[in-house]
Amino acid sequence: MKRHVFILLAIILFFSGCTKKEATRTSGIDTIDNTTLYSTTYYQYGFYFPGAKLVATTTTPGPDITLYVNIDNGTPRLTLQSDNLNPSFFKVGDYSDETTAQSAFDNLKTVSVAQWADMADPVTANQVWIYKSGTENYTKIRIVSIVNETRQSVAYGECKFQWVYQPNGSLTFPGK
Secondary structure, rough: OHHHHHHHHHHHHHHOOOOOOOOOOOOOEEEEOOOOOOOOEOOOOEEEEOOEEEEEOOOOOOOOOOEEEEEEEEEEEEEEEOOOOOOEEEEEEEEOOHHHHHHHHHHHEEEEOOOOOOOOOOOOOOOEEEEEEOOOOOOEEEEEEEEEEEOOOOOEEEEEEEEEEOOOOOOOOOOO
């Protein structure tokens, strides 16, 4: 009987140890683009900060940010947009080079925002933005690089960005 209890206990411990759940990251460097795909409907992938991953615009919850190429007067420009029906973007600044932008991003611990914009427009390399989600959580974003070109006769945009998500609803970001 003791042997059976010991074996059963060992099996339970083995299987309970296999369900380790990794913590979701709250920062990183990721890339989104404006590629439109089709299944039963048109969709694209954007970035979902609480899950730290790319998600389709057809999923629930959908992405926090998506990338678009807007063409005004024949000149394409990249914009980050959100589907939360609120002004959600604040530009902290444009910086002359990667080192200055990285320093500004790293040193941005808290921010006060006077006026939110409907979209991040235009998006260029070496910018720092604050994003406000529909649930009042905040993310600081540094634009690392962009691609803005025509591919196969279609305007193509790509944005590589560094981000830090603040899940507690404050505008104070953790330091390094």
